[in-house]
Amino acid sequence: MAEALRIGIAGLGTVGASVARVLRDKAGELTRQCGRPITVTAVSARDRGKDRGVDLGDVAWFDDPVELARSNGIDVFVELMGGDEGAPREAVKAALEAGRHVVTANKALLAMHGVALAEIAEKKGVLLNYEAAVAGGIPVIKTMREAMAGNSVSRVFGILNGTCNYILTRMEAEGLTFEACLKDAQRLGYAEADPTFDIEGNDTAHKLSILTSLAFGTRIAANDIYLEGISNITQADIRAASDLGYRIKLLGVAQRTESGIEQRVHPTMVPTASVIAQVHGVTNAVAIETDILGELLLSGPGAGGNATASAVVGDIADIAKSRPGFQHGPVFGRPAKELKPYKKAQMRSHAGGYFIRLTVHDRVGVFAAVARRMADNDISLESIVQHAAGTNGDDKKTVILVTHETTEAAVRKAVDGVTKDGHLVDKPQVIRIERAG
């Protein structure tokens, strides 16, 4: 049997402790699967005394993760600290430069510095695996990086943030407000005390930027993503969506268009009968469309210590099965040096259907004025519904429009026009509709 693969883990939070436990509890089975033992030989964490449900008495402890990364006592550096700057970045860089394989769950680090790190890994002939960085336990990186060789991707989209999906699921199921559901999510540990990063779409954007690179062979552009969160989604939107046969999900979408690549994160209406519409609660899902395979959908747990640990252990096992001198394909599917620049499609040229909800004054001619603004911008309507907005006969009406395929520019112009006409009582709501199987 080959020598044991020696693992150093930096960061022993929920995920790190779970990885250490799985590697111990499943040691026999992993050895059988990989043809060699996998042994945690060193760790780095702040608190040595904390009970993590796993005996780490016999491993080397490092205070400095960078020192652990460079240690001769490990073959694989597992980075589970999180954060895109400082120690995690330095440690991963140091590990790769020292010729250690790296496994990380750090989406922010990859979104910001992934290509530079991939260049080092490929130069050194070591692996940089990151299955856990996107959609937790779902093997979307392996699928896109390995299983789809030769496929040209046209679109990849998904539910990549469990916090948002949990909130939207509860809003729909129980008729609660966004604020009430967020509070519950925080109480249950599904949302941070400061939830901004999740609910405003930044977390989804980080993950999407990695998928975009794998899909289109482009350099990662995490700062160049159209971003809209879910905090302004109301019960009125959710009910109207339901009436129209849609469900609202926060999607990250990357799509190849004639003018470049669209990267966008926004609340999206998907058909209620689609598979992705049945993805509830903290579950994640990714759909990938290609020329050869067609459409593939993966759904599963997007977060949580164990699910994330499963992806990390899978990455470690892939390294254990490899042998010196073997290079299991480039980090982002194509050699990092050959990744093309990201050419952004302008959001204004986005083509698709739109849901528009307007709260207007209840007076003669408003409906006609709205319809006129749509027509003036060549927007063809699939449906138009008008009903009383208030419950006590106030001077308001709701107009809900669903457009056929049009452009973002046309919709913005039309809605600006309606706003200028002075008919609106409230901020207009615009939600994009996404085709989904």
Next chain:
Amino acid sequence: MAEALRIGIAGLGTVGASVARVLRDKAGELTRQCGRPITVTAVSARDRGKDRGVDLGDVAWFDDPVELARSNGIDVFVELMGGDEGAPREAVKAALEAGRHVVTANKALLAMHGVALAEIAEKKGVLLNYEAAVAGGIPVIKTMREAMAGNSVSRVFGILNGTCNYILTRMEAEGLTFEACLKDAQRLGYAEADPTFDIEGNDTAHKLSILTSLAFGTRIAANDIYLEGISNITQADIRAASDLGYRIKLLGVAQRTESGIEQRVHPTMVPTASVIAQVHGVTNAVAIETDILGELLLSGPGAGGNATASAVVGDIADIAKSRPGFQHGPVFGRPAKELKPYKKAQMRSHAGGYFIRLTVHDRVGVFAAVARRMADNDISLESIVQHAAGTNGDDKKTVILVTHETTEAAVRKAVDGVTKDGHLVDKPQVIRIERAG
């Protein structure tokens, strides 16, 4: 750059021709992804003159696939002939013994001889890849063999036959009979002239047997699977399922129980709101439940030349990325010699919910007699509905029972009792209910 990987393809039907086309059309991209060119150098097929949409003028033609398999001019033997005996079996064996890697889409061959072939591959240190053999383009083999390292699987189930799912989808959507939908499926090329193998569940069983081995580390036991096809599913079942919040799918299910492993293929009621219930038409889906990851679901095209070719090309690309001396894990996840014997759980001990539809004489005491038979067998009922069966006031009633969790043995005994009581006008219908997320 490394030397080209030389491919020999045996069988140039829809899938084989598609593989050859993709390897040509995507040569540049595949070279970038794999770090070396992939070249078709030899083929074997019956008709040399047939137009397959790809120029094969410059490759070596073999009349005998076994001769191609042993040829020194190839590194990888791609078997796309189909069938579990004769030439395909001999050729794959010959290729492995000659030290060639093998890629195959042949589920029957693997179901019948997979373990023996895996032993040869592992002894010779070559790869035997077969992603296309189960669920077409869905990367379920890669996921179970690689991504789930360290996970203990408790259940794997799926829609593994597109023909059956197409028929059931149309029956539900359009209210047509099984026979009418089968005819349409045949006309559209979704079903064979002799559809027995698909509609009676044998095809699903072959695929399931491979997943069972990957899930539980057991030797393949394709001939030891409980089998029930869809030919006796009627509109009455589909409508009743719908009323109760279920949809009927032909599932293959492998499940670990206290008394052994259940392998079963049968029409199954799954909750209408579950993800797998939204998998329509010829699409396939596989759900896998494990201790660490939790529940993962993959859905996508289960058949078709291009989707299947995508899986074959992915398998070839994995070989192209490997280097001599590298062994990418065992063929069925664990070394073939260490696979445990398959210990079958008796179908009579299967535990779950049941749907029972009885057509009974419309007379006093029948309902009470049915209820008594259930109670006598400790079957607790979730719901019981009785209504007139006929449209013109005939002497028949339908009784539909949904049980809480009980056993197959209890249900069979209860239904036998009802039959003996002499109340049944027609054959009783029993459909198992499967928990699905």
